[in-house]
Amino acid sequence: xxxxxxxxxxxxxxxxxxxxxxxxxxxxxxxxxxxxxxxxxxxxxxxxxxxxxxxxxxxxxxxxxxxxxxxxxxxxxxxxxxxxxxxxxxxxxxxxxxxxxxxxxxxxxxxxxxxxxxxxxxxxxxxxxxxxxxxxxxxxxxxxxxxxxxxxxxxxxxxxxxxxxxxxxxxxxxxxxxxxxxxxxxxxxxxxxxxxxxxxxxxxxxxxxxxxxxxxxxxxxxxxxxxxxxxxxxxxxxxxxxxxxxxxxxxxxxxxxxxxxxxxxxxxxxxxxxxxxxxxxxxxxxxxxxxxxxxxxxxxxxxxxxxxxxxxxxxxxxxxxxxx
Numbered sequence: 001x002x003x004x005x006x007x008x009x010x011x012x013x014x015x016x017x018x019x020x021x022x023x024x025x026x027x028x029x030x031x032x033x034x035x036x037x038x039x040x041x042x043x044x045x046x047x048x049x050x051x052x053x054x055x056x057x058x059x060x061x062x063x064x065x066x067x068x069x070x071x072x073x074x075x076x077x078x079x080x081x082x083x084x085x086x087x088x089x090x091x092x093x094x095x096x097x098x099x100x101x102x103x104x105x106x107x108x109x110x111x112x113x114x115x116x117x118x119x120x121x122x123x124x125x126x127x128x129x130x131x132x133x134x135x136x137x138x139x140x141x142x143x144x145x146x147x148x149x150x151x152x153x154x155x156x157x158x159x160x161x162x163x164x165x166x167x168x169x170x171x172x173x174x175x176x177x178x179x180x181x182x183x184x185x186x187x188x189x190x191x192x193x194x195x196x197x198x199x200x201x202x203x204x205x206x207x208x209x210x211x212x213x214x215x216x217x218x219x220x221x222x223x224x225x226x227x228x229x230x231x232x233x234x235x236x237x238x239x240x241x242x243x244x245x246x247x248x249x250x251x252x253x254x255x256x257x258x259x260x261x262x263x264x265x266x267x268x269x270x271x272x273x274x275x276x277x278x279x280x281x282x283x284x285x286x287x288x289x290x291x292x293x294x295x296x297x298x299x300x301x302x303x304x305x306x307x308x309x310x311x312x313x314x315x316x317x318x319x320x321x322x323x324x
Contacts (some may be wrong), residue, residue, distance in 0.1 A: 001015065001016070001042060001043030001293065002014075002015040002043065002293075003015065003045075004275070005199075005275060005276050006053055006074070006115070006145070006172060006173060006199040007145070007171075007172035007173050007197060007198050007199035007274075008172060008197050009145055009199075010147075010173050011047040011074060011114075012043060012048045012302070013074050013274065013275060014044045014045050014275060015268060015274075015275050015293075016042075016044055016046070016264075016275055016276065016278050016287075016289070016290070016292070016293070017044070017047070017048050017201050017274075017275040017276070017277045017278070018035075018036075018039045018044050018046065018047050018048065018277075018278055018279075018301055019047075019048045019049075019176065019203065019277040019278060019279040020032075020047060020048060020053065020058045020061070020062050020189060020279075021049075021050070021051045021058060022277055022279055022280065022281050023049075023053065023054065023057070023058040023061040023062060023287070024053070024054035024055075024057030024058050024060070024061050024137070025053070025054040025057070025058070026281040027154065027280075027281050027282065029061060030254075031281070031282055031283075032061050032065065033065065034192045034283055035280055035282070035283060035286050035292055036065040036066075038283060038286055038287075039227050039286070040069070040073075041292075042290050045072060045073050045074055046073070046074050046201075046275060047062060047065075047066070047073060047074070047075050047076070048075075048076045048150050048175075048201065048203075048277050049062050049076060049077045049078075049108075049115075050075055050076075050077055050078035050081075050119060051078060051079065051081070051083055051100055051103065051104050051107075052078070052081040052082075052083055052119070052138055053083075053248075055083040055084065056083040056084070056103070056107055059077060059107035059108050060107045060108075062075065062108060063107055063108035063110060064109070066108075067109060068152075070110060071168070072117065074114045075108065075113065075114050075115070076113065076115040076116070076117060076147075076201075076213075077104045077108065077113050077115065077116060077117070078116070078117040078118070078149060078271055079092065079097050079100040079101065079104075079116065079117070079118060079119060079120035080092055080118060080119035080120040080122065081119060081120070082096070082100065083282075090120075090122075090123035091122050091124065092118055092129075092130040092133075092155070093122075093125045093129065093130075094127050094129055094130075094132070094133040097130070097133045097134070097137070097229050098133065098137075100203075101113070101116070101137055101142055102118060105142060107248050111141070112141055112142055113140075113142065113143050113144070114143055114144045114145065115144065115145045115146070115147055115172070115173055116134070116137065116143040116144075116145070116146050116147070116175075117146075117147045117148060117149045117175055118130065118134075118146075118147070118148045118149065119149050119150065119152070119236065120149070120156050120285055121148075121150070121151050121152070121182055121276065122214050127155075127158060127162060127242055128162055128166075131159060131162055131163055131166075131168055132166075132168070134146045134168075134169070135163075135166075135168040137313070138169045141214035145169070145172040146169060146170075146171055147171050147172060147173035147174055147175060147198075147199070148170065148171055148174050148175070149174070149175035149176075149203075150175070150176070152188075152189075153188035153189050153192045155283075156171065156174060156189075156192060156198075157192065159171060160168065160196060168273040171198060171250060172199055173199035173200065173201060173274070174189065174193055174198050174199070174200055175200075175201050175202070175203060175277075176189045176190075176200070176202060176203075176265055177201075177202065177204045178190075178202035178203075178205065178270075178273070178276075179204055179206065179209070179211060179263065179267060180204050180205045180211060180244065180248060180263060180266055180267075180306075180308065180309050181207050181210065181236065181237075181241045181244050181245065181309055182204065182235075183309065183310075183311060183312050184312050185202070186311070187312050187313070188315050190270060190272040190273070191272070192276065193272045194271065196274045199274040200272050200273050200274050201273075201274055201275050201276070202207075202217070202267055202273055202275075202277060203277045204235075205263055205264050205267040205277065205278070206263050206264070207236050207245065207263075207274040208232040208235060208236050209232075209270075210236050210241065210242070210245045211248060211249070211259055211260070211261075211263040212259055212260050212263075212288075213249040213252065213259040215242070215245065234264065240310075244308055244309045244310075248263070248305070248308050248309075251263075251304075251305070251308060257295065258288055258291050259291040260285075260288040260289060260291070260292070261288060261289070261291035261294070261295055262292070262295060263292075264276050264278065264289060264292035264307070265292045265295040265297045266297065266305050266306075268297070268301060268314065269297040269302050278290075290304050295310065
C-alpha cells in the first residue's frame with residue numbers, strides 16, 4: 001500500500017479509501033467486519049462515511065469496526081442531509097450542523113471526526129454561517145479537518161477565500177465524482193485542488209457498477225444499482241455512456257485485466273487524486289478493488305484508456321489550445 005499526505009495536513013492516508021455506503025445496507029455486520037479486517041490487512045487506514053448512509057447505520061457499524069484501533073485510522077463523515085424525518089431535514093445551517101455532528105459522534109462512538117465534509121452546497125444558508133460553524137467544531141475538537149463534497153469549483157474557491165479572510169481553518173480535501181465516463185472534474189475541480197494543495201478523494205470510480213463489466217454482456221444481471229436506483233440510472237443511463245463502458249470492458253479483457261481494478265487504477269493515476277473511494281458488498285468485490293494496487297498505470301496505458309471516452313471541454317472553451 002502506498003500512502004499520501006492529505007492536503008496540507010501532514011497526515012498520511014492510504015492510496016485507497018474504503019467507502020462504507022454499503023455498510024448496513026447491502027452488507028450485514030458479518031460482511032462488514034470481514035471487509036474491514038481485509039482492508040486493515042491490506043494497509044488501508046482511510047474510511048469514508050456519511051450520516052445519510054443506511055439511515056445512520058453505516059456510521060454505527062463503522063464505529064464498531066474502528067473501536068479497537070481508532071487512533072490508527074482516519075475516518076470521515078458528512079453533513080447536509082438528515083437520516084430521518086424532521087422539519088429541517090437538510091441544510092448547512094449552524095443549528096443543523098451542531099445537531100448533526102453530535103449525532104454522528106454518538107453513532108461512530110468516537111470523540112472526533114478526522115475529516116468532516118459538507119455533503120452538498122446549501123444555497124439557502126450564508127456560506128459564512130456554515131464555515132463559522134465548522135471553525136467552532138474544529139476549535140472544540142469535535143472535527144479535526146474539513147472538506148467539501150459535490151461542490152463546484154467556484155463554491156470551493158469562495159469558501160477558501162472566506163476562510164482566509166477570517167483566519168479560519170480551510171478545507172483540506174474535496175470529494176468529487178470522477179470516473180472514465182464522468183470526467184467533468186478534470187476541467188476545474190482537479191486543477192483547483194492542485195493549485196490550492198487540497199486532498200482529493202473521488203467517489204463512483206466504477207460509474208455505479210457500469211465499469212465493472214457486468215452490464216456489458218448480452219445478458220445483464222437481474223439486479224444491480226444501475227437497474228433499481230433512479231439516481232444512478234439518471235447519472236449513467238445515457239447511451240453514449242453505455243457505449244464507452246462496452247468499449248472499456250472489451251479493452252480491459254483484451255489486456256487480461258480486471259475491469260474493476262483497471263478503472264480504479266485509471267482514476268488513481270491523476271496527479272490531483274489522493275485516493276479513489278472503493279466500495280464493496282462482500283470480500284469478493286473488495287478483492288477486485290484491491291487488485292488495482294498491482295496495476296502499473298503507464299502514461300501510454302492511461303492515454304489509451306482516456307481515448308475511450310470523450311474528454312470534457314476546456315473551462316475557457318478555447319479548443320484551439322488542445323492542438324498544442
